[in-house]
Amino acid sequence: MYKTSLGILLAAAALLSEFSVTHAADLEAGKAKAELCVGCHGENGLSQTENIPSLAGQQDQFIQWQLVFFRAGTRKNEAMQPIIEQLNNEDIRNLGAYFASLTPPKAPPDDNPELSQKGAQAAAGRRCASCHTDSYAGTKGVARIADQREEYLVKALHDYKSGQRVGGSQAAMTDVAYPLSNEEIEALAHYLAHL
């Protein structure tokens, strides 16, 4: 497993460095290609659909890496599979830049401030901000998690915890999620979805 993820990392690194050396991303081309995504990820990258993440304002590099992981099959999802087969490296670069340029989601009103309080404590105790940044906007390969859909955050944390999703950065999230209780996951997701 170590070898596989190292191979993927090297492939992703090569891909990304090729991008940065030889091309600048094309936002207009990214926007055109994003027509393929609207039906699931929503208008302007704001998902209205359960278990589908918003992509608006997501980190460019994170988006590109996830697409590379889907393509490599190290991240598996039936809905994304037929899509990823239609994307080349240039599309991936343009889509990352396009979605990153959109206005991030706005939090819905907090219907359970007490749960948010618990989530804030868990986030502080688990040092989530040490990687995701103080505003939880993320950076580079670390995802924006601020104001993401609550049920998707729950799903993502369970997917890491169970090992269903491995991630790219030395399996950082697998280690983080493994010790989280279901209650902590509920509280963290509620807090992060209502920042």
Ligand code: HEC
């Ligand atoms: C048929 C529905 C569908 C379409 C069309 C679709 N996606 Fe997705 N996408 C999903 C689902 C469902 C997930 C969540 C996967 C999971 O739970 O792991 C996802 C996840 C992602 C992720 C990971 C985001 C994260 O926060 O982890 C990225 C990036 C992504 N999609 C990009 C795209 C792009 C770019 C397009 C268009 C070129 C696209 N998707 C089209 C359903 C779709």
Ligand code: HEC
């Ligand atoms: C050591 C650094 C680190 C720490 C600490 C960390 N994360 Fe992450 N997190 C990452 C990285 C890197 C990714 C992207 C992983 C991947 O490629 O799947 C990520 C991804 C995620 C995702 C998936 C987002 C998406 O859109 O798919 C969620 C949710 C998440 N982290 C929540 C948390 C929470 C909650 C905590 C604290 C309990 C936390 N993280 C602590 C590095 C970290």
